[in-house]
Structure formats: C-alpha cells, structure tokens
Amino acid sequence: MLTMPKLTLLLFLTSLLLSSSLAFQSDELLLDDVEFGLEGANHRSTEPVFTDSPASFSPPKQKPSIRKRYSDPDLDSKIQFTLEHAFGDSDFTSAGIFSARLKTWSHGGQTLTKLRFLRNEFSDEEKDAFNNLLKGDDFYRIRLPSNVVTPPGREYVIASVRARCLPRDGLDEHIVIHMDGANILAVSYGSPGACPYPRQLKLPGKWSFNSHTILKSSEQAPRTPIFTEEILGSSENVEGEAEVPVERSFWAKYWMYLIPLGLVVMNAVTQASNMAEEQPAGSQGQPPAAIQRVSGSAAPRRR
C-alpha cells in the first residue's frame, strides 16, 4: 500500500499534464485496469482499482438509472451508478455516472473493476449555486448508492467538502470509494491537495472537473507470526526469564578464590621451608651458640 499514494500522485500529475497540454480531451481510460482486477486472486483484492478521467464534455442529461446487461458468459456484468450532488442544503441531483464491470467470482464474491467516471458539466444554475457556496464557505455534498447492484441499497453514502477546497485551476476532486463486494461503505471526497483552515475565497478558472477516483477494498490483516519452538525459546529468554548461564569450568568460576589461596599456600610453604631450614639448625646447636657463631664469624671481619 505504500506505493499507492505515490502512484496516484504520478497519475494525477500526468493527468494534469494531459489536461493542460492537450486540447483534445477524452474520457479514455489511461490505464487498463483489468490486470489489477485479476491480479488479486481472491475477491477481496487489496490492490485499489483506480481511474483517472479528466472529463469535461457533457453527455446528454440522463435520468439516474441503472442499466444492467449481461455481456459475458462468465457472469461479468456492466453496471452503472449515479453520483449525485447537492449545494448546501439543496436536494440531490445527478452529477455524473460511474460505469464499471462487476466480476462475480466462483465462490460468490463480487468485485468492481474497470471503473469509469463521466461527470456532467455544471449548468448555469449550478454554477450560480456553487458560487453561492463559495461565498458562504458552505458544503458541497455528494452521494452514492450504498449498493451498486440494487441501488440505492440500504441508504445513500454521503460525503461533503467545504466548497472553497475544490477550486484550483479548474475544479479538482478526489473520490475514494471504499467497497466491500458490491457494497459501497463510504466515500471520501475532497480536493487532492491541502486545504488549510482560513479558507480563501477563490473562484475557479474553468468550470470543468478534474476527477480522480480510487476504489479501495479492505486490507487483510497479516497473520500473527507463529514462531517455532527454538525461536520462541530464545525470545522468551529476552523477555526477562532468567538466562541459563553457560556452564563454566571450575577454574573460570573460582579463580579469584584459588589465586589468593594458592598465594597463601605458597607463602605458608615457603614459611614452613624456612622454618624447616632454621629448625634443623636450631636443633643441631644451641641458638645462643649460633648467634655467637654468627657474631663470631662477623667479628673477625670487622676487625
């Protein structure tokens, strides 16, 4: 998922480039996303499906209706659903049409792929209404059906944005649709960039929408790692359990006692040997005699 925002950013930039440089504007999909839909083998694909359609032409006004037709034998169906908008507290009217392919998997799951978005251009009344919103820093609201197969499903999914966040060069919008199978849980709607709080009044240069749509489904949580016994054992050690000390040799353990002991013993032995040396001397002759002998032997030298 890390790369996703970067990717969208790239797409956004390219789309800007396209929309500004090319006079010809088409609703052609820039990216064939069939691959994306197929890539995730299960129906809860973690890869988002996104489209990018700098749409500025206005198709004939359609009633918000859903056409369903079965094209393929493999249970793929084309569906359409309407994006509706409201200015402030006004009623919702149609603002554009999403069309997509609904893939039904063998295990019953459904995924939406190949999403295209066709936005209607603002009529004059709508422009006026939007200008009023901009002046009042009011909300521009959109809504989608909560189920794309049987719209509107249980209830409409609503999102709104302060109208002053949208105008840039044209009108930039960024729609993130959170899906679960054929259900729409929530839609995030807003400008693709920042919209810091003291919002300045800025009228759009062009009354055309740059729409970026992302389809998101839920991420699977990674499974909790289960470690094998040995890793577990070593890791438990780290957690504060008393580490079993490596068995050290007798010498390594007790050298600090043994050395002094050795010294003491050696000392004692030398003492004892000294004693032993002196003792025989003492026993052979009388100590005074020995002294006498020593002094006697020394005396002549002095003399």
Added chain:
Amino acid sequence: MLSAMWLLPYMILGGIAEALISVAQNEFFYSDQLPNSLSSVATTLSGLGMAAASLVSSWIVTATCRSWITEDIDEGHLDYYYWLMAALSLLNVVYFVWCSNSYDQNSPPSPDLLVSTCRGKHQRYIGKVKHAVFHTQKTGRKRVIVSTEQNVVASLDLRHGEIFWRHVLGTKDAIDGVDIALGKYVITLSSEGSTLRAWNLPDGQMVWETSLHSAQQSKSLLSVPINLKVDKDYPILVFGGGYLHAVSAVDGELIWKKDFTAEGFEVQRVLQTPGSSIVYVLGFIKSSEAVVYQIDSKSGEVVAEKSVVFPGGFSGEISSVSSDKVVVLDSTRSILVTIGFLDGDISFQQTRISDLVEDSGKAEILSPLLTNILAVKVNKRTVFVRVGGEGKLEVVDSLSDETAMSDSLPVADEQEAFASVHHEGSKIHLMVKLVDDLETVLLRESIQMDQHRGRVHKVFINNYIKTDRSNGFRALIVMEDHSLLLLQQGAIVWSREEGLASVTDVTIAELPVEKDGVSVAKVEHTLLDWLQGHVLKLKGTLLLASPEDVAAIQEMRMKSSGRSKLTRDHNGFRKLIIALTRAGKLFALHTGDGRIVWSMLLNSPNKFCERPSGISLYQWQVPHHHAMDENPSVLVVGRCGSDSSAPGVLSFVDVYTGKEISSSDIGHSVVQVMPLPYTDSTEQRLHLIADTNGHVHLYPKTSEALTIFQREFQNVYWYTVEADDGIIRGHAMKSSCSGETADEYCFTTRELWTVVFPSESEKIISTLTRKPNEVVHTQAKVNTDQDLLYKYVSRNLLFVATVSPKGAGEIGSVTPEESALVVYLIDTITGRILHRLSHQGCQGPVHAVFSENWVVYHYFNLRAHKYEVTVVEIYDQSRAENKNVWKLVLGKHNLTAPISSYSRTEVLTKSQSYFFAQSVKSIAVTSTAKGITSKQLLIGTIGDQILALDKRFVDPRRTLNPSQAEKEEGIIPLTDSLPIIPQAYVTHSLKVEGLRGIITAPAKLESTTHVFAYGVDLFYTRLAPSKTYDSLTDDFSYALLLITIVALVAAIYITWVLSEKKELSEKWR
C-alpha cells in the same frame, strides 16, 4: 593477666554484623523502597559516613583516650575505651530503632474495611441487597447471608457489617434465590433456575454445585425445607426452565425431575408439609388455568392432579397468604382471587377490590409474605387485607405507599410479626407489629436518617431475646441509594455504602488549594504531645502497645504523612474521585485514604420525575486561570425514566462541598453529550446536548456562551453512531431551531457524511475515540536512521470495530469461515476512512484503547483458538518532507501550519498482531501531565486483576532480530505472544471483583498517574510507568539529609582542627 582471646567474640560478632549490614544495606538502596534516583546518593552517603566515622574515631583516640591507650598495654585503660565504644553503640541502637520506627513500609489493615497495601487502596463491596437470610440461632458469630443485584452472595457480620466471605458470580449468573439448608449450607439458585450451589456457612467454601436441565425461559423458584434433619425425604425443590427438580441438600444429587415443558406450566407455589412426604405444587397454565399437583417427594411421582379453569385469567402477581392459600390478581387487576388448594382440591373465591376500597384503580400485589394478610397497593396507598378462613377478605389497615415492609417472622406464642418502615421528615420510623393484631406494636423506633440516602426500599427483620427475656428486633434496611444499614435499639449499628458497587461514571477532581493560616498540618504540638507520641511509637516498636495504642499510632501516622488532608498537594497526589452510581448518587472519594468525603443523591427538579437516574458525569467548571475563587463543579446528566426519549435532567454539583448548585429539567431528551473545547469567562465549559429529534442544545444557557459558540459555529461537527443499523453519520451545525418551543440555544444540524456498513456482513460492536484531554508531548518519532515519522495526532479520529452478524454472539459459536472482524479509523469531520483492516476468522468482543496516534485492540482469533492483541499506529505522510532532523533544528519546517481535515490525508499505518493469553474485561492506558513518560497499557484481566504492560511490547516496529541501533532505541525482539509477567500486576494479590472499568488521570508530577478501577470492588493506586524519576518519596526528610551533611562537614572540620593542634603539640614536644 587477661587473654587477648577475649576480644575474639567481639570481633566475630562485629564481623557477622558487618557482613549482614553491608549486604542488606545495598539491597535496600537498590530496592523499590527507595527512589531510584536516591540509590546511588545513598550508597555514596554511606561511604561518606564511613569516611567521617574514621576521622571521628581517630579524633576520639587522639583527643580523649590518650591516657587509656598507651604503648604499654598494662599502663593504659583499654577497658575504658571499649566501654566508650559500647556506649556509643548503644546510642546508635537507640537511634536506629527510632529511625526504623518512623519507616512505614506497609501499614496494617485499618478497621474500616479498607485494606491498605503498600501501594494501592482496595475497598470491598457487595451491591444492592435483594435477599437476606439471618443466621442467628446458634451461639457464636451472628451473621446475615445476602444476595445482591450485582450477583454477589455474601455472609456479613451482624455486629459490625464486615464481610466474612463473599462470592461474586458471573455477570450472567443472576441469583434468583438464597436460603439456608440443614443449618450449615447456604443454597443459592442462579442463572434462571439452572444452577444450584451450596456454600459452607462458616467459611463460604463451595460444597457442591448442580447444574439443572433447563428447556425454556421461565421464572425460577427455590424451596428449601425448614427441617434440619439430614434426610432424603425432604429434598430441595427447584423450579426453573420448565422442570421441577428435587435435589438432595446433602450432596447436591439430583433425586428426580418432573417435566412440565409440554404443558407450558408455570409453578407458582411449592408447599412441603412437614410430616408427610406429599408435596403440593400449584401452578398456572397459560395464565388462565390453575393446576395443583400432589407429588411424592421421594419418587417424584404425581399422586394426584387437579385443574380448574379460571375464565378471567390471571395477571401473574401472586401472594401466598397461608400454607394452602394464595391470592392472585385477575387480568383486569380489579378482582382478587383467593385460591385454596388444600388436599389437592382447588377452590376459587373472587372479591372485587372496589368492594374493599372506595374509588379503586388498578391494584398491585406487594411482595411481602405475611401470614393471612395480603398487602395490596391501590390508589397510592398500601392496603392490608386479611384473608379469612373461608377466603373472605376484609381490609384491616392502610398505609402510605412509601412504606417498606418486611416478610412476617414467627415470634413467641405462635404469633407472627412484621416490620414496616416509613419516612417522616428527616427521620424514619420503624414499627414491628403482630400480624394477627395490627394494633399491637411490638416495637416503635425513630431514627435520624441522612437525607441523601433516599427512601427505604427493602426491610428484613430478625428477632432476638433481650437480656430481660423479651423479644427484641433488629432490621436490615436497604435504602434508595443501595446502602445497607442495620438498625437495632433505635440506632444505626452499622452502614455499608453499597451504591459504590455499581459505579457508572467517574471523573477526577482537584482538591482546594491550601490557604494561608488554615493549614491542617499546622496544629500546634506541645512538647508533651510530642513526647507522648514518641513513647507510643517506641511502645509500638517494642510490641508493647495495646490495640488502642496501635490505633492511636495509626492515626498519628496518617496525620503526619498528610495523605488524607483535604487540600491540594505539591505533587498532585491528593485528588477527589467523583463517582456516579447507578442509583443516582454522587460520591467523592479521597485518593489518600479512600474515605468518602461527601455524597449526594440526585434530586428531582420537579414532582413529575420521581428520582432521575444518572447517566454520565462531566467536568463543568475547572477554575484555572481566571476565576480561581470559584469552586469547581461537575455536571451530572440524568434522565427521568428508563427509555432514551425520557426528558433529561441536569444537575450541577460543587466539587468541594458536595452541594447541588442547581438542577434543572431541560425539557428535551438526552442522546449524546458533547463537551466543546471552549470555556466562558468563569471557566464553565460549553456543552452540546443532542436530543432524539436531531437538535442540539447549548449549555450553559448564557449570552456569553452563545457568542462564543456563534464565533465557532462553522467549526463544530459531531457524529452519531447507530449501532443497530450499522450507520455512522457526521453532522454540522445548520441554524437555530424554528418553532414555538425552541429557544435561541437550540440548533438544527445537517448531515455531512455517512458510512453505511453492509448489514449482511458487518455489525458495529465497538466504537472508541481518544480522551479529549490527553496531552501528546512529542509529535514525531525519530527512527534509528535519523528519519522522522510524524504521528497523526487528531482529536477527530474514531475507531470502529465491526464483526459479521453471525459472529456477534458468544466466542466459539461460529466457524472461522463465518466470522470476520473489520476495524476502521474514521475521521469524524469528513468521514474519510483512514485505515481499514479485516481480520478473517476473528470474533469479538473487542476491547480497545486509543491514545496519541495508536489503537490497541483485543479480540478472539477463531483459527488459532487464542486471544489476540493488535496495535495500529498511524503516521502522517503529508509532513514527510520535513524528515530531516537538521531542518527541524534549524527551523526550516512547516509544522506550525494548521492542519485541516479537508486536506487530503496521506497516512501511513503500521500494524502488528500478538497473541495474548488472557481474556480481557477492560483496557486503559496511563496518562501523565505532559505526556513525556512512556505509556503502559492497563489490562483488566478475566481474573479481575489489572496487568500493566509496557507499550513497547505492542510496538509495530518490533522485528525478529533488531539491529544494534534498534536495540539501543529500546525495541524488543519480536515474539508471537505478549508476556504476562506476574510482578506486573498492579493489583498485586488483590482482586477488583466484577471489574468493569479503569480510569486514569495524571498527577501534577510528570512521572505519576492515578489509576482507579471499579467493579463490585473499588481499587485505587498511583503508578509510575517509568519509575519516579522526578521525585523523592512523599515522606523524604530533607531536614535529616541536611543535618547529616552539616554534621559531617562539622565533624570533618573539627577533626581537622584537632589534628592540626595535635600535630603542633607533637612538634613542640
């Protein structure tokens, strides 16, 4: 001549002492008894002491003992020298005793049910009493067995109200009946008549447990024979779940059971006649047919059966007036039907209530069991109706309906008595009357009663023989605030504040600032007092103190430590815990000793609302900068009635005095209360209250508050969670309410966003937001490679957990394939889903905690058959260009730019799951004043204990083999499960029975946090997640430290001077 060997014992003794002291001293210095910061200081101080002592010793030798210690040992007086040493040692011993005496490691339990451990206070409760059975026949300990609404069965001391023993059953194990069998077992019937247990009466050990088969939901009934004989002929009869069971009282063996499920038979009364083995069982089928069975109690065979259809139908309220008669109300509640079932025959006798009482409306049979008398509530009065021999009814007395009555109780001479209690002003009147003759009042007592206990709800009486051989009565009464009191001889013998067993909301408030001249500590001590105190202490140390002395010493210690003072302290350790209970009573508990400082029962602002039930508690006014002279106050939001559309009641209570400042009936319902981050000039916080009509109301209703609110009108958003529909809606303010009833403080809202969870696959089971007053100190996290990760710290994040509808039930009721758990982080301003993660094969219940930029949640993994804990941390990527630390230091960053929810968010979430070995009841996180101290998760485990787990263990950045740099940062190697270290239980050996919630609040000291846990029990402690790095202990004596240092310096100086002198004199010689 004296042998030098005489010195040997002294040397050996000295050696042993030295060996003992040096080890113990070091241990002490590095134990948790001493603040960590002081350990090294203490070690060096002791070294310094040694040095000084050496100097002093040389001084002693040179200065004083010159004549004693001489070159020739025979000339001097070495013995004098040793005597001096001995004297000095004795002095030292005295000083040591004095020191160790004032050192207070654990204070022993004080008498008022408050168990103080070295860290933490614990109070034991039982809850609102439902049933009470006295056990006073035998000599010895007089006790009362009670069962409560909090599913506690307990044995209380009748003399003091202490708990002998107590068992807290599970939350779904509600007690239906309690009785004493065979004079030695307490029998409880619980779980709708499906579990029967016997507890040993003296010590509360479980003797046996029998689980009874239950096929359907029905009311349950326990009938224990009064016979004391150990005999299988008189089994305990239990009706529950459509079966009648006979269970032996001796070993809990099921003797027989009778299936009544097919007929839809509801047993109403079981009659065991002493002396015969026939049991009469009276019941109704489909509330219109009365059936009486005669059952042989030995075999369970039905001997005879008789049924009569009553055309009017029964209302279900029943009262048995004698052993063979019951009185029922018919379905219109206007006719009393007396059913006699003597000898298996059924006879009906109908009496219109209008014949008994004029202008009677609908009647209600009251619960007390009185022999031959029926208590009926009609026209707000309690009417006593005597049931005659042939089922004839006559009114004998009537009382106001606010009277509580007890069951009747046999007294001497074959007579029965019952007690009634009613209020009159500030007094309650207890009367014990004879059932047969209501004019005879055996006892009439008036007792002064605290207004804040409300009305009397229940009365249980017990009789005893007085010293003058007459009958005496004691009454156990349960008040409206759930408190339990024992009345005897016109006085309250003891009372227990059992309302605290059902705390619903808690907030923590400051105590008043200590004002000049009114300090509690400055009580003048005369020298005599001081001396007496020390004599007492000495006595305590030498184990000579009498119990009174011990109490006096305790009190003195409490006073001197100042823990229970009613003023704010420097560290913010003394606070008031304000707790709202289910009965609608507010309690203020002191953190120092856990005592109740004040309590207040919510009053109804008008007479249409009997007693409002409290919902939640908010800090209303916290004097801070301005308005320091004002007392802080709390807002109690209550409701008149049980359903959510009932009108709300607001009550403002002064925190210092516990007096209600004002209360108002707000005239609209209360769905949600939202404290706003704005305060007015008197520091009153603005609150929005949403009602069921989708309107919000601003409080306080002042023009100042309105102008503040109008200024921020555009920026106020709120959301609602419709858990049943699986929809979360975001709202913004729209305009003022229109309509006649609306005032200018009422506003309409508009819907901004919705999140619609598919009803077939997701069901909301848990939502959570951050604590609004939490402080985040560091906005960023520095990685090992000097990279910065910015925390996405937003007050507007909502954590939502959903589970497949199938998996919403009990753990293990679904297969892993059927259940999935999905968690969301939703921005509540725009409705953006910032994070969405699904856990396949997992199930609730989800317990979560949300702090700073992370959520930790606990759930069950069906695949692994283990509980799991997952952490999600959310980081802001849009500020990622400020990654370089140097830029931050040099000030080239854009961090001060305000962040708007309308900007496109680029967030990075990191998540990691761990196994956790225990089931969890509640999770909280420590909170400190500045948010610098590292956090600990406080996990309330299934064993009703609180485990403190360092947040580092649930860090998503843990890896299997952390690099050296990561290790230095404190990252713990990855493991698959979180460790449960026994020492990490903050409750130590205590249990917070029935744990429901944990509240944390910061102290003024950054390192310390207050922890308060509530359930049936209350527990309070202070925690220092990173140890108290910023303070010395409470009672650290700075004076002693100073004196020691000064003395040492002085000693060094004196020794130096003396040695100079001596050197001089040496030179002169």
